[in-house]
Amino acid sequence: MKILKDLYNILMPRRCVVCQGILEPHEQYICTACSIQLPRYPLKSIEDNEPLRKVWDFAPVQYGATLLYYRPQSDYHKMITDIKYRGGEQLGIKLGQWAAMEMAHWQLAEKIDVIVPVPSDSKRENKRGYNQAELIARGLGNAMQRPVETFLERSKTGTSQTKLGKRERRENATGRYEACIPQSWRGKHILLVDDVLTTGATIGNCAQTLLDEDSQATISIFTLAYDG
Numbered sequence: 001m002k003i004l005k006d007l008y009n010i011l012m013p014r015r016c017v018v019c020q021g022i023l024e025p026h027e028q029y030i031c032t033a034c035s036i037q038l039p040r041y042p043l044k045s046i047e048d049n050e051p052l053r054k055v056w057d058f059a060p061v062q063y064g065a066t067l068l069y070y071r072p073q074s075d076y077h078k079m080i081t082d083i084k085y086r087g088g089e090q091l092g093i094k095l096g097q098w099a100a101m102e103m104a105h106w107q108l109a110e111k112i113d114v115i116v117p118v119p120s121d122s123k124r125e126n127k128r129g130y131n132q133a134e135l136i137a138r139g140l141g142n143a144m145q146r147p148v149e150t151f152l153e154r155s156k157t158g159t160s161q162t163k164l165g166k167r168e169r170r171e172n173a174t175g176r177y178e179a180c181i182p183q184s185w186r187g188k189h190i191l192l193v194d195d196v197l198t199t200g201a202t203i204g205n206c207a208q209t210l211l212d213e214d215s216q217a218t219i220s221i222f223t224l225a226y227d228g
Helices: 002-011 032-036 050-056 077-085 091-101 121-128 132-144 166-173 203-212
Strands: 063-071 114-117 152-154 177-179 189-197 218-226
Touching: 002 091, 050 063, 050 189, 050 203, 077 091, 077 132, 077 189, 091 132, 091 218, 114 132, 121 189, 132 189, 152 203, 177 203, 203 218
Parallel strands: 063 218, 114 189, 189 218
Antiparallel strands: 152 177
């Protein structure tokens, strides 16, 4: 079996999702050089920061955190597109776990009770077989030892946010979500999770939908990247 595995690794070597270089045996998904150069967002506070202030336009969320700057022209853009469009399920979970460890000094795990992913469009989710926000949420949940629940769903199919401008994103996200929070989870602190925050419209409308369903809930947000 080892011979077959070695042969497979020679013929089909594991490659870094950023630079496409061959990974060393101890590396997973991203090579060491690319890991060092990740475009980390310089988060100085989870109580007041630029991504959080954008979401405040839509909902009164408590805390906000993001890990990376999102730049479409950057090679690191491939990490997001791999999760969204190229079957990167395990990569999504791994990035969520890694993000939780990177953010441990903010003690988000101690502040929240449950993690909720932003829902994706059902047609796109059926096509790719998963919701990328849920993968990130599962990785966070594993590392933070917090449950992941799906309290939100899309109420209607709309235009994808990907190709819309900022104004269109705001209008497109309004009224697209419905929430159902079981009695046992009411009044809890929810961490709402998405992959990329741009205008704050999507995650902000999701946050307000949860608050409309449960006015005693506390909502905080986490996104893997910020496109600001």
